[in-house]
Amino acid sequence: MHPLVTRIRRVKMGRAILTLLCLWSCIVTVTSLTDRQVHRATKYIKETFNLADMDNTRQYAYVAVFSKQECDSLSNNNNLQILKNEDPAGITDALNNTQKIYQGRQMVLATYGERGFHSEYRLLFPLSNKSNVSPVEQLVNTNPNANCVIFYSLNTPCVGICTNTTNGRNIIQKLPVFNKYNNNKAFV
Template sequence: MRHMILAALCIWSCILTVTPLLTEEQVGRANNLINQRFTSRFTYQYAYFVKFTKDECNRGLTYEVLQEALKGEDAVKIYDKVSNYGIYEGQRMVVSSYLEQEKFVIHAEYRLLDPNFNSPITRLLSHQPTAGCAIFFSWDSPCVSKCLLHKGNYNIIDKLRTVNALPVDRVFAFGKVFWQDKERPKEEVWASWRSLDQYIGLMRCDANNCIHCFINGVQEDRCYNDKSYERLLMG
């Protein structure tokens, strides 16, 4: 019995210490290529979700791998759809802008996850090829007041839980901190980010430079502080 318990603990600890396939460098390369080819003309809040096969992930998402994987995506259609507040659905990626309503704004990352069980992301993952890893990127960090509000109607963590076939190796990356959250207490923002990171690894990216917002559960302050982040990018 003692051996069975020890074996179970070993298996559990191994699961907990599995290193995610996606690294800062890999996410940075993917984000940089996608920005250069598809999203560089967007100067407002947008989001994309892109999938790669297990083989592509294992090969390190080099530029050659990325170019081959995304060769079927149409830059013109992406721009036309997103600039007209639509949602682009391609072979490997889905892209959305925000959408203004009469009294509020629906953020781009939420639109890619709605409706439950039949969202653009769900539909993308239901088609071949099977996803081995995935990157979810948003121009702005998910807002505390809606996208990360516990039990809120627009909580993207709850939405992500409804997505079938979401790969274990997955990252949520953002370009800059949402301006309204800059006016909130830092502790409140970090607590919301931590809840997201516990479900999908959180990074901040600028072109091909990305950093983890949490390392072994410890927050990386440069992920929030713009000046520290800028110094990091400058080397």
């Protein structure tokens, strides 16, 4: 088979799997979060927490929860006042230590971990056998008044692994953790 045909089939298959993930998880839906709000939030997080340097070199994912006031502020033209309890230096330190995961008050962020665990998996599954709560579950549980959530992933290899329902690292089963946010959620 011609290499171009093989590549086109892979792209179509990847898009089909991603579409199934979106439909199954109900994270990417018609939401009250607009594209503009999501763009402003992700741009702010990338710039404020020095993630731009990682864009071309590392695979990472984060989940950030916002209060109603913060969600509303994403749509106005004022300076964003979000995630003020998060520490940029703490994030850098956490991502450079052996765990490669940051667990803050309103945000959790992980990079590709040891033994090939992708960042999405590391956020949605418990970090050790000693805990039955994942970093995302802990974040959601400690922010009961959060009004909206953004799950952001960059350079993800999830199409072949994390969304494969026969793989032990399947994350689809863990996505209902976001159900409490109704339509105030986005997967980027």
